[in-house]
Amino acid sequence: MAFQDLLDQVRDLRRFQILQMVFLIMFSIIVYHHTRLENFTTFTPDHRCWVHILDNDTVPDNNSGTLSQDALLRISIPFDSNLRPEKCRRFVRPQWQFLHLNGTFPNTSEPDTEPCVDGCVYDQTSFPSTIVTKWDLVCESQSLNSVAKFLFMAGTMVGGSLYGHLSDRWLAESARWLIINNKPEQGLKELRKTAHGNxxxxxxxxxxxxxxxxxxxxxxxxxxxxxxxGELFHMPNICKRICILSFWR
Known part of the structure; x- marks a missing residue:
């Protein structure tokens, strides 16, 4: 390639290019950590509604002081068909009669239930805190979790398109871009800068x-x-670069 001949004259792959690659890798590592971190920060642990009789330190009802946690859970949270506490519903009032059902539970779609108006209690075994637990992105607000992911990826796409284009001015290949876009004086200036750096x-x-x-x-x-x-896919070098970049991404 003709441009490669010019790079040979400015000593290709020397100090200037190596410093560029080091800085590029440093900033890329920071971005990729943010992408990977999303798998953990948006984790949704097991949860249930917060209930006063079970989760408040001061319980006004003296009768509940002698009951176990399982018993208090049974009278406070409806159970689903798998006999597991519902994640997004709770009883409006404690259902004391459920203490005498010997493990059987009525239909959970009763009108005496309500959403988690006081927030949720989360299982902190895996993670002590995530953005889901911090802002209660569950139940009715579960869609906001997807919105957060969408905004992150949309920002990545816009930033990659915009700043990726702007960053071409700071890469060695920008000299070639300047030359073939009828800006030879600027391209020559960039090549000389690279040569001085080497x-x-x-x-x-x-x-x-x-x-x-x-x-x-x-x-x-x-x-x-x-x-x-379509003609791009008939160019071996372009196809190779696309494959490498796709694999790297």
Whole structure:
């Protein structure tokens, strides 16, 4: 490639390029940690409604002081068909009669139940706190969990598209972009900057406008051609880069 010949003159893969890659990897690692962290911060643990008689430290009803936690749970939270406490419903009033049913439970769709108006109690065995437990993103608010994930991915997409385009000015390949987009003076300036960064003292004598135009003549002619999206998949180098980037992502 013609541009590769110019890179050879500025000493490709030396100090300037290595520093660029180091900074790129550093910032990429930070972004990927945020992406992976979402798997843990949005974890939804087991939960049930908060009930006064079970979860309040001061219980006004003296009769409940001698009851076990299981018994208090039975009279406070309706059970589903699998005999497990409902996650998003509770009884409006304690159902004392359930203490004498010997493990059998009535239909849970009774009108004397209500949503978790006072919040939820969460199982903290796996994680002491997540964004789900902090903001009660369960039951009626469960959809907000998906909204949070959507906003994160939408921000990633917009940021990647916008700042990815802007960041091309700081990559070594930006010199090529400037040259083929009819900005040879700026492209030459970037190449000379790279050469100086790699310790070449006489970069102005080696990299001149005449050298640039003669070296990039074929590539400049190719840049004038218009390609369709389908033609990209007939270019082996492009397909290879797409596969590598997709695997990396």
């Amino acid at each position: 310790g070449i003292k006489n970069a102005e004598d080696i990299l001149t406008m005449e050298v640039l135009r003669s070296t990039m003549k074929q590539e400049l002619e190719e840049a004038q051609k218009k390609y369709s999206l």
